[in-house]
Amino acid sequence: MASEVTAKEKPGEHPVLWVARPMATAARQFAKSLFRPSTIVYPYERLENPEFRDRLEVASGKPFGVGQVWDNYRGVHALNIATCISCNLCAFSCPDVCIEMVSVPGGDPKHPKKCPQIDYGKCSYCGFCSDACPEGCLTMTTRYELSTPKRSEMIYSPEKLHEIFRSKLPMNPIRLARPENEDAILLDPPLCIGCNACSRDCPTQCITMLDIPKPEAKPGEKLPRRIWKEPVVNDSDCVRCGTCISVCPKECLFWGTRK
Amino acid sequence: MSNVTLYSVSYLLSDTVLRAIGSVLPRPLSAWITNADLITGIAVLVFGALLLAASMLNTIVLIWWERKLLGRFMDRRGAMHVGYAGLLQNFADGFKLFRKTTVQPRDADSLGFYTGPTAYMVTSMILFGILPISSGWNSGVLPLSLLLALAVFSFAPLFIFVSAWSSNNKYSLMGGMRSAAQMIAYEVPLLLAVVAVVIVAGSFDLTTIVYEQQNYWFWGPLVVALVVFFAGMLAEMERIPFDLPEAEAELVEGWNTEYGGMLFAFFMLADYLRALVGSILVVLLFLGGWTLPTWVPAALTSFPLAGIVWFMVKTYIVFGVFVWIRASLPRVRTDQLLRVGWNRMIPLSLLSVFLAALLVTVKCLPVFGCVPSLGV
Secondary structure (H helix, E strand, C coil), rough: CCCCCCCCCCCCCCCHHHHHHHHHHHHHHHHHHHCHHHHHHCCCCCCHHHHHHHHHHHEEEEEEEEHCCCHHHHCCEEEECCCCCCHHHHHHHHHCCEEEEEEEECCCCCCEEEEEEEECCCCCCHHHHHCCCCCCCCCEEECCCCCCCCCHHHHHHEHHHHHHHHCCCCCCCCCCCCCCCCCEEECCHHHCCCCCCCHHHCCCCCEEEEEEECCCCCCCCCCCCCCCCEECCCCCCCCCCCCHHHCCCCEEEEEEEEC | CCCCCCHHHHHHHHHHHHHHHHHCCCHHHHHHHCHHHHHHHHHHHHHHCCCCHHHHHHHHHHHHHHHHHHHHCCCCCCCCCCCHHHHCCCHHHHHHHHHHCCCCCCCHHHHHHHHHHHHHHHHHHHHHHHHHCCCCCCCCCCHHHHHHHHHHHHHHHHHHHHHHCCCCHHHHHHHHHHHHHHHHHHHHHHHHHHHHHHHHCCCCCCHHHHHHCCCCCCCCCCCHHHHHHHHHHHHCCCCCCCCCCCCCCCCCHHHHCCCCHHHHHHHHHHHHHHHHHHHHHHHHCCCCCCCCCCCCHHHHHHEEEEEEEEHHHHHHHHHHHHHHHHHHHCCHHHHHHHHHHHHHHHHHHHHHHHHHHHHHCCCCHHHHCCHHCCCC
């Protein structure tokens, strides 16, 4: 009982102050939050509402314009179906395998247009798909409300993503700084049979089939059965999606650096 | 004040209903049912039911008041979704508790386990039959109503200890022991502070004590007694900073660890009933009860039921101060609690008794009365 006084009190302070000081603090807090506690009552109020501008500036550490959110906020995607070239790069780049390319109405009936469908139950909002998109048609918006009672409703069809695009939410096209892609599509000419599959499936139509001269068959030699055409890739239009490599039946296309 | 009293209201209700029933019944039955004795008897029952309903309703609203106030002290909102500003939240909580199973520990003593909370609740409710709420709004003239109220109020440690002991749990037992030690330690200064009020008022009747404060409220001359009474009430109500018996950080939930469902609701309700009684006692003894200072404009004191309205306003403000203390102070240790109780509170309460006696003997009380504009 000798050291009764707890350590927190300042020496020499009157015990009445041990009670009065915290009560004054509490009263000050009460007066401050009497009409407006700091709680943002979420379903009714949102942090992005203009009246919370000052708080957002504190949270993001930079000046904040009305109606905007953080520059790099990654929410639900917006998809512009009209500019999508069905290159499949978003699905390739997705680390969670949550993007599936599904057919959408429109386009060539023989080769239906395919756009990404995103399963938000799996999505980790990394933004790689938006980064990979060569046309800038898949962007990330500031929308973050996804809760639904059904798991199936977590899967957003391209049409639904297009609706989000049309709702004109603030969008953040994710563009990570990256080195210029040096790779190009190269051809191993002896293997090519000129089947046109690559040119047919190229989303940007940057592959043209050019005629090559049919060689004269030497006596005793049998010419290969093929179409005497060869793909030529226009590197400036190519988005490096790799569709041509995956559709090539003879595996004669490959990644390489053009000399 | 108006002439509407609790008894006249209940008599009117009983009279109206019984005569309405009697008017549609055949002759011999209607004569029997409108018999004056029966009407009076039913009126007494209605009287009790009204008191019970009013005390329960006030208790639940008091919990809401605490939740809202505590929210503001903690820079948040309290209950806000059910009903207007969350007023119905506690009814929903109560309904949830009502639906729950009561689980009894295997080795608990059934008798004590069930009678403990029930008796705690019932003794807390009896208090509302004793306390006057406004002029005419009490259950008759009780010359020793203050003494009776405090006697009933101090039943609590017994029932808490019975229920803690019979739940066969070490945390419950420790909480019960602490509760008994704390309540007994603070009973002494509490009663001594009341003695100071009784000396000044010259009566044990709460109604008389209130009317003695027509000219000056007792907190002016008896400020020491008020401080002691307030601290003692905090300890009796087991509220922070004196909530060691519950001390959820150390003792799970203290003496009501093993209670769930409706039995827990009994404890909860009884705790807040006692908090309400504590606030009411502070208002009655020190803050002039349902009266207002004489300089207040008559329009504020003459509307119907003005006494009850002002009484409730004062009670809720006093309870707000309890909440303020809860929001500010940390829980004390057992040794600190008992040291403050025996070493500080009892000398202070003796001092207040001495001061009260001095004030009465040298007849300087009118000093407070002759400056009515202060309104103390």
